[in-house]
Amino acid sequence: MADRDETRGLSTAARLRGGRRGLTLRMLGAELGLSTATISLALRDSPLVADATRLRVQALAAEAGYVANRSAASLRTARTNMVGVMVHDVINPYFAEIFRALEAALNERELAIMICNHADDIRRQRTFVDTLMQHRADGLIMCPAIGTDADDVARIVDSGLPFVMICREVADIAVPMVRGDDFAGGRALTRHLVAEGHRRIAFVGGRRATSAGRERHAGYVAALAEAGIEVDPLLDVPETMTQAAVREAATTLLALPSPPTALFGFNDLVASGLMSALRHAGLEPGRDVAVAGYDDTDGAAWSAPALTSVFNAAEEIGSLAASLLSAQIHGEPATPTRILIEPELRIRASTRFVPSA
Known part of the structure; x- marks a missing residue:
């Protein structure tokens, strides 16, 4: 009882520092009434988190002496055998043909796909990208949403997530890309x-x-x-x-x-x-x-x-994109390969x- 009374006068940060086990994202979230995902995004300066919330999270983490769990972070090197595929219109039969080719090529490499329909909503696209990163997906193949800029693409590349762009191109940045001419x-x-x-x-x-x-x-x-x-x-x-x-x-x-x-x-x-x-x-x-x-x-x-x-050339685009992504997943450096397929x-x-x- 005395121990409980003594903790009442401590600040939130002090109580967190005094915990018997390491300070975790879950503990920070419990104190602030936020989800673990929001805490993680805030600590990584994600634009998906409101400025006020991001500053509040970062201030508490700094005061409490939060240190990222590097052993958990090292799990990023483990394979999940999942690849994200993101387009703007999943009901378009052209993309259905690309999905079919991608799935066949990736399945041969023991990779499965998760499909996202961003519907040209840049916020939905960013959320999906963050989700892939949080769940340690092995890679991303993306037809970019309207409004995608070089900074959006650079953030994906800088994260180390293997990445290939298809069907649409983003100006001012060179990444592996496959599309028709x-x-x-x-x-x-x-x-x-x-x-x-x-x-x-x-x-x-x-x-x-x-x-x-x-x-x-x-x-x-x-x-x-x-x-x-x-x-x-x-x-x-x-x-x-x-x-x-x-x-x-x-x-x-x-x-x-x-x-x-x-x-x-x-x-x-x-x-x-x-x-x-x-x-x-x-x-x-x-x-x-x-x-x-x-x-x-x-x-x-x-x-x-x-x-x-x-x-x-939907099938060729899907097959080539799968090959470019697979090479990155297996350790080859991402080169700004730009493949334009001649239409017929x-x-x-x-x-x-x-x-x-």
Whole structure:
């Protein structure tokens, strides 16, 4: 009883220092009413923790003499056989094809994948990255969210977590990266539409804050310039990615005084929505208006009409990314390997007509 009375006058830090066992994150969390994860993030200056909370945690840890448990930290060197894979749209069949290739290649190396859909929310992406680090994942393969900057990527690299970027690129930092050549693909598809006789070609979809969105559009612009066709801003409809937005865009385009004769969908999902919208308006894709997509996902060749699309090497991207990551996991240094895969234009019935005017 006397011992208990004596402790009442001690500060929180003093009581923690006087504990019989080593001071732990759990003990700090119990004193501050915070989770162990929050305490850990605060001690590592994570931006996911509010400034006031971070300062409060760090002040108590310093006053109480907290020292990180290096024996526990050394567990980072142990293999968990888990790899994080993060993209912005898990329902897109193109990413499903990448997942399939990744899983097959990583399973051969006795690695399993954890999938995160960050939905282009940078905060969700950062949370997942922190979770992977806390659980000592063996590596990360990521299609970066909009807003990812060089500092975000450098933080991952500096942590020592094996890392490969896919499908999108972040400016001002060089890391292992695998993606299709979006500029070349956008230009090839637009050249085909021009060769088929089209002068009014709309570009629908694509987020210009991403490398894929910018470069496919840049390829479209370059091909039009080669043909002496001026870009009409009314035919350029960026950020249109949901089916509802695609239907609205198609309605607006068809209502123009001089509507497009061809529609370039940023990906096959956008192209599919455009074909549905055309039929709803009483027009037949491939006969009344040409429609093309990108990625050449499973089923594009079997749509009605068969969809012209740019094959974007999902399986090759997945396999190469798995190899680059596996090499890092097994001790090879991460080199800024930048692999651009040449796309392949696959022409089908959806763009096989010559407009009358």
